Amino acid sequence: MKTSSDIRSTAEDSLIPIVTRGACISVGFAHGSVCVLDSLTGLPDAQPDNSSIISVEVEVNRLAIAIKFVSQELVVLATRVAKEIDANLAVVFNSHIEILNDKVVTDELQKEIVANLLPANIAVLRVFLRWEKRFLLMESIFSREKAEDFRDISVRLRKALAGVTTHPLSSIPEHCVLVVPRLLPSDTVHLANRAVAAILLEYGSFGSHSALFTRQLGIPCVSDISKATGFFKSGDVVVIDAAQGIVTLNPNRKILEDFQVRVNRDTLLKAKFKERAFELAVTESGDIIKVNANIGCAEDAVKAAEDGADGVGLYRLEHLYIGKTQPPTFEQLVREVNHTLAPFNGKSVCVRLLDVGSDKVVPYLGLPEEGNPALGRRGIRLMREFPELLEIQLKALLSLMEDFDLQILIPMVTVASDVAFVANVLSKCCAELSVKKPLLGAMIETPAAVLSVVQIAPYVDFFSFGTNDLIQYIFAADRESALADVYFNEAPEVIFRLIEKVHNDVPAMPLSVCGELAGNQLYTERLLNCGVTSLSVISPLVSTIKHNIRNIGL
Ligand code: PEP
Ligand code: MG
Secondary structure (H helix, E strand, O other): OOOOOOOOOOOOOOOOOEEEEOEEEEOOEEEEEEEEOOOOOOOOOOOOOOOOOOOHHHHHHHHHHHHHHHHHHHHHHHHHHHHHOOHHHHHHHHHHHHHHOOHHHHHHHHHHHHHHOOOHHHHHHHHHHHHHHHHHHOOOHHHHHHHHHHHHHHHHHHHHHHOOOOOHHHHOOOOOEEEEOOOOHHHHHOOOOOOOOEEEEOOOOOOOHHHHHHHHHOOOEEEOOOOHHHHOOOOOEEEEEHHHOEEEEOOOHHHHHHHHHHHHHHHHHHHHHHHOOOOOEEOOOOOEEEEEEEEOOHHHHHHHHHOOOOOEEEEEOHHHOOOOOOOOOHHHHHHHHHHHHHHHOOOEEEEEOOOOEOOEOOHHHOOOOOOOHHHOOOOHHHHHHOHHHHHHHHHHHHOOOOOOEEEEEEOOOOOHHHHHHHHHHHHHHHHHHOOOOOEEEEEEOOHHHHHOHHHHHHHOOEEEEOHHHHHHHHOOOOOOOHHHHHHHHHOHHHHHHHHHHHHHHOOOOOEEEOOHHHHOHHHHHHHHHOOOOEEEEOHHHHHHHHHHHHOOOO
16 A cells, blocks of 8 residues: 555645445555556457367367467466465466366267367357356356366466467556456456456455455455446546445545545554454453454455454355266365364364355256245255255264364254254264263344244244344345345344343343454444344454443443
């Protein structure tokens, strides 16, 4: 981040400030000149789809050489990423090497050349586009990431075939605000040693690999800025508050001054909060409030431990099930969960049972399509139909009890029989494996669950409020739709009333909040006053929320 003296006060007053909004991918403030790149492929103009070839053998041979070249390039890249960014992120490129050399993929490429007499680059374009579409059709965030991987490999392979060796990002100006349609994982590597002030994207989800890279590199990033590459011009001056997803074009002197005040305050505060991030948060009246982290993969867990999370308050298991052709085996589950939770060895970890269905599709279960999937078979409803899915998870989790203070959380509870069902299977598994029963909790994220806590309580040891779904269901507002955003902004007061009601109905029950509301610093005190006893947030917020708690007298 630049200092105030760096901030250009040259923004011409005649230029009118224009505010654009997008979605936050990676938090932070930035100020700088825009550099727009319409495309990052660096590929020459596409050949016509019907280009003819000299010889099938030549093309097959060209393809084999390109695959070998790209595989070697990826090994170098993985090593570079491990050294310059993060060892965990190098995994992305190792998985690209696997895809590139997968027999199903290479056979399909050869067949495309031979059967349609196509040049290797067109065959690559077609085959990888087919794979990309297959994953995109699955509509889950994780399969969209897989689609992105296929697009990335396709570009890399076609560049190798065309003999293109430079990347457009290797020549962008230092400290620029990069504006691109989208960012692929391999693009981000070219940003690792370049001082980019921020990135603005037209497309890109929070969970994508590129999003992970930008967060890891600490580059502020905002996505979902419609037609950004047409709207911004290279050389435009912008200020960005990525946490809020706000980009201001042509900031005037007043905006720049206000911005700098906020940047300075933010920097000082963060440094102050971080000093005590590893201490427990105790309110002025002496109550210890645990601040845990929400995680979904191993990288999140490493970061959460570094950010001072007391434990894991919500481990979403979905990434182990989505974008796959079959569910993980018992051994795979044990290995993956153990690996992910390793930074929290000996600490409390709350693992949520599989919450697929709705927007997270698992094709291998062969479920018929639902008109209204968010109201259909998801979370515990699905596991009641596939008890073997539940049993394998419970047994895998129970095998980790020696290493972790384990808690198990049931998603999408609506009626007491949902929790009675899991409690029963859990008891049987514990008896079979001769282990003591871990704490069992229910997600309170549907209106019916709120109204049934007295009936649910006898089967569980704690409740965790999933405010993202609770808002969706109580306001009848689709959480995936930007059109319903207004209800999410209106929601807190209603949610506080619901939490208060639950606390009054079952006063002895420990209450946690693991939805997004828990990370909103404005509401920490209110949540604790409603009877909440622990919070679970994304890890960069841990130190700030702990600071808030220390200033609350309950
Ligand atoms: C929630 O619904 O608030 C929650 C934490 O779960 P998810 O966002 O995974 O549905
Ligand atoms: Mg939920």
